[in-house]
Amino acid sequence: MESSNRDRKAKLLEIRDLYKAFPLSNSLLEQLQFKHGRLVRNRESVHAINGVSLDMYPGDALCVVGESGCGKSTVARVVTGLLQPTSGSIVFDNQRIDHLPPKKQLPYRRRMQMIFQNPYASLNPRMTVRQTLEEPVRFHNPGIGNGELKQKVEEVMASVGVDPGWSNRFPHEFSGGQRQRISIARALTVDPELIVADEPISALDVSIQAQVLNLLMEAREQRSLTYLFITHDLAVVEHFGSRVAVMYLGAICELADTATLFDTPRHPYTQALLSAIPRLNRDRPPHIKLKGEIPTPINLPTGCLFQTRCLYADERCRQERPALKELNDGARVACHGVEEDRIE
Amino acid sequence: MPILEIKNLEVRFPMRGGELIAIRDISFSIDRGERLGIVGESGAGKSVAAFAILRLIGRPGYISGGQILFEGNDLARLSPEQLRQFRGNQITMIFQDPMMTLNPVLTIGTQMIECLQTHRGMGRKQARKVAVEKLRRVAIPSPEARIDQYPHELSGGMRQRVVIAIALLTDPAIIIADEPTTALDVTIQAEIMELLLALCETHQVALILITHDLGVVSEITQRAIVMYAGRIVEEGPTRDIIERARHPYTHGLIDALPERTHPGQRLNQIPGSMPSLVDIPPGCAFHPRCEHVTDLCQTRVPGYTLLDHARVACHWVAAQEQS
Ligand SMILES: Nc1ncnc2c1ncn2[C@@H]1O[C@H](COP(=O)(O)OP(=O)(O)OP(=O)(O)O)[C@@H](O)[C@H]1O
Ligand SMILES: Nc1ncnc2c1ncn2[C@@H]1O[C@H](COP(=O)(O)OP(=O)(O)OP(=O)(O)O)[C@@H](O)[C@H]1O
Ligand code: SF4
Ligand SMILES: [Mg+2]
Ligand SMILES: [Mg+2]
Numbered sequence: 001m002e003s004s005n006r007d008r009k010a011k012l013l014e015i016r017d018l019y020k021a022f023p024l025s026n027s028l029l030e031q032l033q034f035k036h037g038r039l040v041r042n043r044e045s046v047h048a049i050n051g052v053s054l055d056m057y058p059g060d061a062l063c064v065v066g067e068s069g070c071g072k073s074t075v076a077r078v079v080t081g082l083l084q085p086t087s088g089s090i091v092f093d094n095q096r097i098d099h100l101p102p103k104k105q106l107p108y109r110r111r112m113q114m115i116f117q118n119p120y121a122s123l124n125p126r127m128t129v130r131q132t133l134e135e136p137v138r139f140h141n142p143g144i145g146n147g148e149l150k151q152k153v154e155e156v157m158a159s160v161g162v163d164p165g166w167s168n169r170f171p172h173e174f175s176g177g178q179r180q181r182i183s184i185a186r187a188l189t190v191d192p193e194l195i196v197a198d199e200p201i202s203a204l205d206v207s208i209q210a211q212v213l214n215l216l217m218e219a220r221e222q223r224s225l226t227y228l229f230i231t232h233d234l235a236v237v238e239h240f241g242s243r244v245a246v247m248y249l250g251a252i253c254e255l256a257d258t259a260t261l262f263d264t265p266r267h268p269y270t271q272a273l274l275s276a277i278p279r280l281n282r283d284r285p286p287h288i289k290l291k292g293e294i295p296t297p298i299n300l301p302t303g304c305l306f307q308t309r310c311l312y313a314d315e316r317c318r319q320e321r322p323a324l325k326e327l328n329d330g331a332r333v334a335c336h337g338v339e340e341d342r343i344e
Numbered sequence: 345m346p347i348l349e350i351k352n353l354e355v356r357f358p359m360r361g362g363e364l365i366a367i368r369d370i371s372f373s374i375d376r377g378e379r380l381g382i383v384g385e386s387g388a389g390k391s392v393a394a395f396a397i398l399r400l401i402g403r404p405g406y407i408s409g410g411q412i413l414f415e416g417n418d419l420a421r422l423s424p425e426q427l428r429q430f431r432g433n434q435i436t437m438i439f440q441d442p443m444m445t446l447n448p449v450l451t452i453g454t455q456m457i458e459c460l461q462t463h464r465g466m467g468r469k470q471a472r473k474v475a476v477e478k479l480r481r482v483a484i485p486s487p488e489a490r491i492d493q494y495p496h497e498l499s500g501g502m503r504q505r506v507v508i509a510i511a512l513l514t515d516p517a518i519i520i521a522d523e524p525t526t527a528l529d530v531t532i533q534a535e536i537m538e539l540l541l542a543l544c545e546t547h548q549v550a551l552i553l554i555t556h557d558l559g560v561v562s563e564i565t566q567r568a569i570v571m572y573a574g575r576i577v578e579e580g581p582t583r584d585i586i587e588r589a590r591h592p593y594t595h596g597l598i599d600a601l602p603e604r605t606h607p608g609q610r611l612n613q614i615p616g617s618m619p620s621l622v623d624i625p626p627g628c629a630f631h632p633r634c635e636h637v638t639d640l641c642q643t644r645v646p647g648y649t650l651l652d653h654a655r656v657a658c659h660w661v662a663a664q665e666q667s
Contacts, residue, residue, distance in 0.1 A: 067529035067530075068500075068529050175617045176386075177617055178617075205556065205617075206385065206556065206558070206597055206600050207385065207596065207600050207614040207617070208617060210600035210601075210611040210612065210614075213602070214610050214613060217608070217610065218610075235559075235601065235603050238602065238603075238607055239603075239607050239608070240602075240607075240608075258607065259607075272531055273531060276533065276534035277559065278534070278537075278557060278559030278563050279559055279562065279603070280562045280604075281562075287535075293499055
């Protein structure tokens, strides 16, 4: 029902068949190999994203989860134009943006903003908070008057709960939580439609996480923002997300509404992941152990990317890569076992 | 009798213009085979407390008071030679970063065998056998082959398991683990935690687990200590702490977790943030953030109110208990 609703709504962001590989920077000599009696140049690369497609609708809070190195940050960087995809496309508000020249991308860049894990990295230590906040407003609104600028900055500071009287201070004079709220304020100054947040609260303490998460949720209600929210904290996902994409080795293995995913995880990897979250109450289901080690994204497994660690893998899994298929409750799962109905 | 008893431990760091007291009045004890959690937010003093127990506080920092009683011996007063008999032997530590323990230029086997030769006076051959045995115990696949690998050839989770295997070499009575899984993914964290849990249960090893993850504390430990701004503010059975915390800070911390609020609802938050140790508020250090604050809280440091199996440093709790 929700999906048909979605079909009528205009998509805000469309990611299609995205691939991103980073060539390994070995010296030429290291790349040379003697194979079958001749010298070949063996170019290895890190396959960070291996065919990701997803749609986002206005008001979505789509959370991307998965273990370290599965490609979450790379997706965020490709979407926001910090990286060029190897192949595939990014369509924002019906306009393909990934292949536009940088100048033409500018109006779209204003409409999507990125928040990083480390607020140190995203704030310039030599700029006061006022300067930090004024810069993007000036940049995106050339010719704005000084009075209007000052007012805008103060409004934004107040909206993230940082005293506007402190606007002449430098980042190091603020606590980690305050700094992260300032970098969120910075992203909000240009009234974006989409916020791509890469682990925005992972570096913060629990009591500060709550403050920042509340702020992000308020901004979502008040400005009807759309979030692509990257995290490895599943409790945060359950709380914040409207939908969840679970990634493994650079691909989505399951994509579903948050409640559906947590109630009925389908993919064997999702099941294992959810079973591993430490919970406050002790009556969680037993931990499902995966076999083996996470393969490197340099030599991807054949067939299903999860096949080497899956307890249900069979011959088909080792040969053929499963596609992301929609089930009757709208969840999408890439798994032969689920499709063949042989996984609980 | 507890195997380890800490009494009024205090650690100071000399700074320009005075001394910073990183932890003060830290007292607790742990029994053989017991699992104790130490929780608190960043900067609360958890690591300093752990390092102090092993006398690993680097200069110019120093232990400025208190006792560390291990089976009656005060580690705070032992000479470095005497200390060696306990540290890395009876009491071992697992750090967040396995590379704090592992030497990158030596194979795992070399490091393990050296440890057994020094601490146990074993011959090479026997030491290797014991090392393989311990690697197998921490579920390293094909330990006979892995033992000759270098740390960088292993994944993060495997490295941490090797560190645990090294910690087990000397059959310690106590393991102090400082955020042992914080850098690892949840599935690997779950495996490491299950491993530690099993070891404590089968070998009667006492575990002091330092973490800021209340979920981990809830699943692994039997008793928990909550630290705030260098002091213990609450101690009690883990279940009680999680389900009915008494100290307003502990209560606020647990209430702020997303699990404590319906999805999509505003999370409960504690106003403000933890003070830096250079300007700890007078009286109860938590008072500027506390909803139950009274005049007394602003002037006098609360002592401990003893409850059944628990203690809380809070004037508000003390007043409730009296009435
Ligand atoms: N600039 C780069 N050059 C080479 N490899 C890279 C680069 N950036 C990322 N990678 C590799 O791509 C893969 C995906 O990395 P990415 O940072 O997207 O993972 P992630 O899911 O964000 O992980 P984490 O949870 O640790 O942040 C990893 O194997 C990583 O080592
Ligand atoms: N060598 C040092 N010199 C000066 N101050 C120090 C030193 N080591 C620690 N401190 C201070 O002692 C306090 C407690 O630090 P500690 O590392 O124990 O915190 P923690 O509770 O382990 O936090 P985290 O969760 O971030 O690991 C901090 O305020 C820190 O700045
Ligand atoms: S497709 Fe096969 S290998 Fe992949 S997750 Fe499903 S059952 Fe496991
Ligand atoms: Mg990342
Ligand atoms: Mg620490």
